[in-house]
Amino acid sequence: MKEQVQITPASNLENALKKIRDNLAAEIKSNGYSKKAALQLALSELIKEQVKK
Numbered sequence: 001m002k003e004q005v006q007i008t009p010a011s012n013l014e015n016a017l018k019k020i021r022d023n024l025a026a027e028i029k030s031n032g033y034s035k036k037a038a039l040q041l042a043l044s045e046l047i048k049e050q051v052k053k
Contacts, residue, residue, distance in 0.1 A: 010051055020044050 027037050
């Protein structure tokens with residue numbers, strides 16, 4: 001019997017944050033550091049801190 005792995009909301013959030021981070025890295029490389037990118041980065045860092053608590 002296969003073991004089932006449950007995906008928690010925290011891991012979904014972590015994956016979403018990684019995707020945001022990767023998208024930001026690509027955007028920053030291609031367009032320079034935009035105001036939008038700075039805000040998204042700040043938001044993702046804030047969310048990560050909240051998840052740790």
